Amino acid sequence: MGKRTAEQLLQELNLRLREWEESEVKERLTGKGAERFHVWYGALANESKPETRSGSGDLSIKRVYSPLDTASISYLDEIGLPGQFPFTRGRDPVGYRAWEWPLCFYTGYGRPQDTNARLKKLYEMGARELDLAFDLPTQLGYGCEHPLSFGEVGKVGVVIDTAQDLAEAYSGLPLEDLHIGTVGNCIGPWVLALFYVLGERHGIPPQNLHVWLQNDPFKEYNGRGTCIFPLRPALDLAADTVAYTCNHLPLSWEPQYVTVSMLRWGGCSAAQEIGFGIANIIPYVEAAVAKGIKIEDVIPRFNLHMSADNDLFEEVAKFRATRKLWAKLAKERFNTTDPRVLGLRLTAVTSGYRLARQEPLNNIVRLTMHMLAAILGGVEHIVSMAYDEALALPTIESTYLSSMIKVLLHDEGYIGNSVDPLGGSYFLERATVDLEEQGQHWYQKVESMGGAVEATSKGYYLEESAKGMYKLQKQLGNGERVLIGVNKYKRKETNIPIEIFMGNPDAEKLHQENVVSMKTKRDRNKVESDLGNLKRIAEGKMAGKDENIVPAMIQAVRDDVTVGEIFDSLREILGEYRPVIVF
Amino acid sequence: MKDHIRVLIAKPGLDGHEMGAKMVARALKDAGMEVIYTGPRQTAAMIVETAAQEDIDVIGLSVLSGTYMHYCSQVMDLLKEKGIEHKPVILGGIMHPQDLPKLQEKGIKGLFGPGTNLEHIVEYIRNIALDTRRLKK
Numbered sequence: 001m002g003k004r005t006a007e008q009l010l011q012e013l014n015l016r017l018r019e020w021e022e023s024e025v026k027e028r029l030t031g032k033g034a035e036r037f038h039v040w041y042g043a044l045a046n047e048s049k050p051e052t053r054s055g056s057g058d059l060s061i062k063r064v065y066s067p068l069d070t071a072s073i074s075y076l077d078e079i080g081l082p083g084q085f086p087f088t089r090g091r092d093p094v095g096y097r098a099w100e101w102p103l104c105f106y107t108g109y110g111r112p113q114d115t116n117a118r119l120k121k122l123y124e125m126g127a128r129e130l131d132l133a134f135d136l137p138t139q140l141g142y143g144c145e146h147p148l149s150f151g152e153v154g155k156v157g158v159v160i161d162t163a164q165d166l167a168e169a170y171s172g173l174p175l176e177d178l179h180i181g182t183v184g185n186c187i188g189p190w191v192l193a194l195f196y197v198l199g200e201r202h203g204i205p206p207q208n209l210h211v212w213l214q215n216d217p218f219k220e221y222n223g224r225g226t227c228i229f230p231l232r233p234a235l236d237l238a239a240d241t242v243a244y245t246c247n248h249l250p251l252s253w254e255p256q257y258v259t260v261s262m263l264r265w266g267g268c269s270a271a272q273e274i275g276f277g278i279a280n281i282i283p284y285v286e287a288a289v290a291k292g293i294k295i296e297d298v299i300p301r302f303n304l305h306m307s308a309d310n311d312l313f314e315e316v317a318k319f320r321a322t323r324k325l326w327a328k329l330a331k332e333r334f335n336t337t338d339p340r341v342l343g344l345r346l347t348a349v350t351s352g353y354r355l356a357r358q359e360p361l362n363n364i365v366r367l368t369m370h371m372l373a374a375i376l377g378g379v380e381h382i383v384s385m386a387y388d389e390a391l392a393l394p395t396i397e398s399t400y401l402s403s404m405i406k407v408l409l410h411d412e413g414y415i416g417n418s419v420d421p422l423g424g425s426y427f428l429e430r431a432t433v434d435l436e437e438q439g440q441h442w443y444q445k446v447e448s449m450g451g452a453v454e455a456t457s458k459g460y461y462l463e464e465s466a467k468g469m470y471k472l473q474k475q476l477g478n479g480e481r482v483l484i485g486v487n488k489y490k491r492k493e494t495n496i497p498i499e500i501f502m503g504n505p506d507a508e509k510l511h512q513e514n515v516v517s518m519k520t521k522r523d524r525n526k527v528e529s530d531l532g533n534l535k536r537i538a539e540g541k542m543a544g545k546d547e548n549i550v551p552a553m554i555q556a557v558r559d560d561v562t563v564g565e566i567f568d569s570l571r572e573i574l575g576e577y578r579p580v581i582v583f
Numbered sequence: 584m585k586d587h588i589r590v591l592i593a594k595p596g597l598d599g600h601e602m603g604a605k606m607v608a609r610a611l612k613d614a615g616m617e618v619i620y621t622g623p624r625q626t627a628a629m630i631v632e633t634a635a636q637e638d639i640d641v642i643g644l645s646v647l648s649g650t651y652m653h654y655c656s657q658v659m660d661l662l663k664e665k666g667i668e669h670k671p672v673i674l675g676g677i678m679h680p681q682d683l684p685k686l687q688e689k690g691i692k693g694l695f696g697p698g699t700n701l702e703h704i705v706e707y708i709r710n711i712a713l714d715t716r717r718l719k720k
Contacts (some may be wrong), residue, residue, distance in 0.1 A: 136597035136648060148624070151653030152597050225599010225623050266602055357677075357697040390697045392649070392679055466605055473606050473701050486698040500679060503649075579622040583605035 010071055017066065055311025056270040065426035073429055078324070082378075082419045083343075086327040088320045088432065089420035090378040091343040091372050096416030103403045104129035104179070106383060107393045108158035109393055110507040111514075112168035115158040118396055119173060122580075125320055125400055129179035131212070132169060133157035139226040141187055143564020153508035156393070161515050163197040164458045166186060174433050175204055181212035181254075186228045188215035188241035190566060192255070193553035200558075212254040214305070215241050218452060219259040222461040223266040227577035228567060231457055234348045236541060236576075237549060239287035244550035246293045246301065254301055257347060261307040263461055265353040267469025270309070270318045271435055275442025276461060278326055280452045281344075281499075283332075291546065296340040299330075303381065308348035308370040315370075316422055319346055319377030325436050347381040348374035350402075355390050358372065359485035360498055363387035363483070364401065371406045373581035375415055376422055382406050392501045459580035466583055514564065522560045530556035536572035588712040591639040593621040593630045595658070598648035603675055607643060610701040611708065627657035635665055646676040652685065659690050669719060671711045675699070681685040 004012070028037045028141065029046060037043075052061040062069075080086060083093030103126045108115045119130050135157040136142075137149035143161050144153045153159050160166055170180065174196070184191040195211045216290030217234035221229045227234065238256065245255035268276065281304060288298045304322065309315050326344040334341055350370035355363045364387045374382050384402040386394035394402070410416050422428050446455045455461055475481035482488050533552045539548050556566055592608045594601060601623060608620040619637055621630065634642050642662075646654060651674060662668040673693035674686060683694055693707055 140597055142597075148597060148626070151650045152648065155649040156598075220599065223600075223602070225601065226597075227599070390677065392677070465602070466609065469602055469606060470609050473610075477700050477702055483698070487700075502679070502681075579624075581620060581622045583601075583608045583620055 010068060013068055014067060017068070054270070054314040054315060054414075054431075055309055056264075058269045058271045058438055059317075059431055065430055068424050069430040073433055078433065079423065079429065083339075085331070085337070085339070085342055087323040089423050091323065091345060091380065092378075093419070095378060095419030096375070096410060097419065099410070099416060101382070101406045102128040102179070102396060103400075103407065104381075104383070105228050105399055105403055106131040106183075107394070107399055108135070108169075109501075110154040110158060110504045111155075111161065111511045112158055112165045113171075114154070114504055114507060115169050116171050119170065121177075121396055123173055124398070127403075128177070130170070130173065131180065132160070132166075132182045134182055134184060135159045136226065138563055139184060140185060141190070141228050141563055141567025143562050143567075144508065144515055145562075146564055147294055149433075152507070153511060154503065159507070159511050160194070161511075161564065162518065162560050163194055163201065163557045164518065164560065166194050166198050166203060170198065175199070175202060176208045179210040181214075183214040185214055185216050185220045185224070186226055186234050186237075186258075187563070187567070188213060188217075188238045188255075189244075189550045189553045190557070190563060191215070192241050192244065192550055193557040196249075196554050197557045206248075206251045206253065210252045212257065213241065213245075214257045214259060215255055216259045216280075216305075217255060218285075218456060219262050221456050223262040223465060225579075227579070228571065229574040230577060231453065233538075233541065233574040235283060235287060235453065239284065239291060240548045240550055242284065242288045242298065242301070243291040243293055244548055246288065247252075251301065254303065256284060256301065257303040257305040259305040261305055261349045261351075263465055264307040264309065265351060266462075266465030267467065267472060268461070268465050269468060270311075270314055271438035272442050272464060272468075273306055273583075274318060274322045274325060274435060274439030276446060276452075276455075277306060277322065277326065278329060278439070279443050279446035279455070281326075283452050286336075291548070295334055295336070296338050299341045299344070303345045303347045305347045305349060305383075306379075307351045307376075308367070308374040308382070309351045310354055310369055310373075311426060312369060312373045312376070313422075313425075313431060314435070315373035315434050316377040316409050317428055319348070319379055320420070320423075320428075320432045321436040321439055322346060323378075323582035324432070325439050325443070328438075343382075346377075346379040348377070348379040349383040350374075350385045352389055355385060355387070356483055356485050357390035359491065360387050360391060360410070363389070364405070364482055366404050367402060368409070371526050372409060374414070375406065375409055378420055382393065387394075388498060388500065391498070393503070395499050395501050397499075423470070424470045457580075459582045462580060462582040475566060518560065519562075527545040527556075527561050529566070530559050530561050531565060534566060535569050535573055538570050542573060584702040588709060589619070589638060590616050590641050590643060590708060590712075591619050591621070591630070591634050591637065592643045592645065593625050593633070594623045594645050595625050595627060595654035596646060596648060596650045597624060597632060598646060598650070599623050600647050601645075602622050603647070604643075604645035606701060607645070607675060607704055610705050614705045614709070616708070626662055627654055630658055631665055631667075632660040634662070634670060635667055639670060640715065641708050642670055642672045643708070644672065644674050644676075646674065649677070649679075651676060651678060652682060655686060655689055655691055669715060671715055673708070673711075675704075 018321045082090035142149045199209050242255040258281045264273045327342040386402040387397035388398045538550050608618045611618045671692040675695040
């Protein structure tokens with residue numbers, strides 16, 4: 001028998017598949033082959049669903065994948081090698097072979113000194129990244145004294161009114177050995193100023209600090225809600241933060257994580273995550289370029305912050321498809337082959353919306369699924385939820401475990417031994433191409449509307465999220481989608497005791513008193529002058545003058561102007577956010 | 584006499600996570616009720632004012648930021664002041680188990696945490712709205 005061509009092999013395989021469906025599969029599913037396919041415990045008589053769909057619903061999943069499904073995919077053009085265009089297999093050529101997952105924590109509650117106690121403990125437990133969760137009064141630029149802040153101070157995070165508060169939160173910690181940062185999406189320039197002054201006050205030059213800012217207003221307007229100004233001024237302030245960082249601060253300062261995870265959590269699908277995420281990066285890149293930053297200096301400092309969800313294969317395909325689609329789109333759009341522009345860094349946050357309040361220990365398994373998907377998908381940073389997230393703010397033990405899961409997977413699970421180890425799977429390669437195609441469709445949908453700014457202003461993302469989430473809720477309600485402990489294996493009582501975090505009920509009052517006292521010790525003239533300067537720049541922006549607000553912010557933060565004073569002044573000039581009510 | 588049950592879904596305070604509230608609003612609308620969804624950043628005063636002006640049958644509060652005790656107290660007090668404390672108030676979101684009895688003592692009629700079936704909430708609201716109307720007659 002002579003050598004068969006690739007074409008002949010595929011034809012033979014095609015025939016074999018059909019025969020297989022008529023024989024083995026049919027026998028198994030009609031009970032004919034009872035002796036041959038002796039059904040044991042888990043086996044059912046019929047496949048669960050006539051049509052199987054992936055976790056987000058985007059992909060129709062076949063019974064089995066084979067070379068027939070990947071015959072048209074060119075390895076060299078579509079898959080390639082890690083570290084090379086189109087980066088399907090990863091941005092880093094050696095992946096996790098030269099890697100150690102740091103213990104990273106995002107935490108905060110009460111007053112700065114309350115959070116400091118936890119940060120110190122986490123540092124003793126091995127933490128190398130300590131990011132602060134700010135409370136809502138801080139994130140909204142209201143500060144602890146604003147009437148709307150009453151009852152909210154120190155609740156979902158730590159209250160930070162001034163640079164002194166930040167210093168207190170990180171007091172006694174070796175800042176040069178840590179990565180630090182925070183979310184602060186509509187307060188970007190102020191957050192940058194805070195960390196800048198923190199370094200200054202400790203005598204640490206910027207090159208010795210590693211600071212990350214999420215600084216993405218889109219995230220807030222599209223499902224999280226800490227919006228302060230109308231959309232366009234908000235984006236301009238975020239762009240000021242990026243521009244200042246690129247011009248004045250070393251690469252260890254990351255000024256933006258463009259965040260699409262909240263859209264997925266809000267009900268969007270995997271392909272929408274890809275398309276909307278990439279669409280959201282574009283306005284930020286264009287704004288930075290308009291402020292004089294070269295694109296190859298901007299992209300390396302960005303991350304696309306995605307979710308890590310339940311369906312492992314869909315997620316791995318999603319991360320690969322995202323890198324691939326960005327590389328192709330960016331190459332065309334920015335007319336470049338510069339790998340600094342075409343290689344997109346991905347961060348994954350474990351999907352909090354998939355966790356359950358009932359039987360919370362099950363969440364440890366869910367988190368493991370998410371992290372496994374993120375690692376096999378080749379992401380460069382993972383943010384993880386804790387298993388008690390649906391009950392209260394996490395305890396220190398659940399926080400610690402949450403970060404340790406990825407370390408266990410890497411150090412004990414051998415999954416980092418080879419780069420993109422699932423690459424080559426017929427299923428995965430087909431899913432990657434399919435998600436890339438679908439992702440491109442959603443990206444083009446947004447672009448055809450005029451881009452991410454238009455889409456956000458019209459509430460398009462909110463509508464898509466609500467549609468998807470409603471579908472998901474219906475599926476949970478009728479059992480089509482399983483949530484153990486909630487619609488399957490419901491237990492009457494949970495007799496696993498779990499400690500639930502309780503904050504300090506006096507935190508708000510004590511901190512407010514502190515701020516009042518601090519204000520009496522400040523140089524009032526400097527405060528007035530700083531606020532005047534900020535207002536002048538904001539007025540200039542409204543008149544089309546592009547002056548970067550960060551230097552004025554830094555001065556204001558140095559002089560102990562509070563977050564509330566700063567943003568109240570800016571609200572007067574830039575206006576206030578009006579929510580788009582869509583449900 | 585109005586036919587449809589009128590429900591106010593409100594988000595008091597600074598928490599901006601609206602999806603839970605939106606899903607309930609949508610389910611109620613699909614079930615034939617009239618729904619007013621306030622959007623985020625409502626004060627207790629705004630909520631009670633809307634409840635009075637819009638002739639609301641049931642008030643639903645959604646809070647995920649741990650500030651529910653603060654806002655429930657304020658809403659219940661203001662409803663009393665306005666003389667409309669017969670209107671049932673229900674709460675959805677994240678509540679500490681220790682606080683559940685305290686909330687019931689304050690007069691919050693239904694507590695719906697994560698994992699609650701949407702249909703269950705719709706039925707609950709329908710029943711309590713009709714019962715309240717009957718009693719008010």
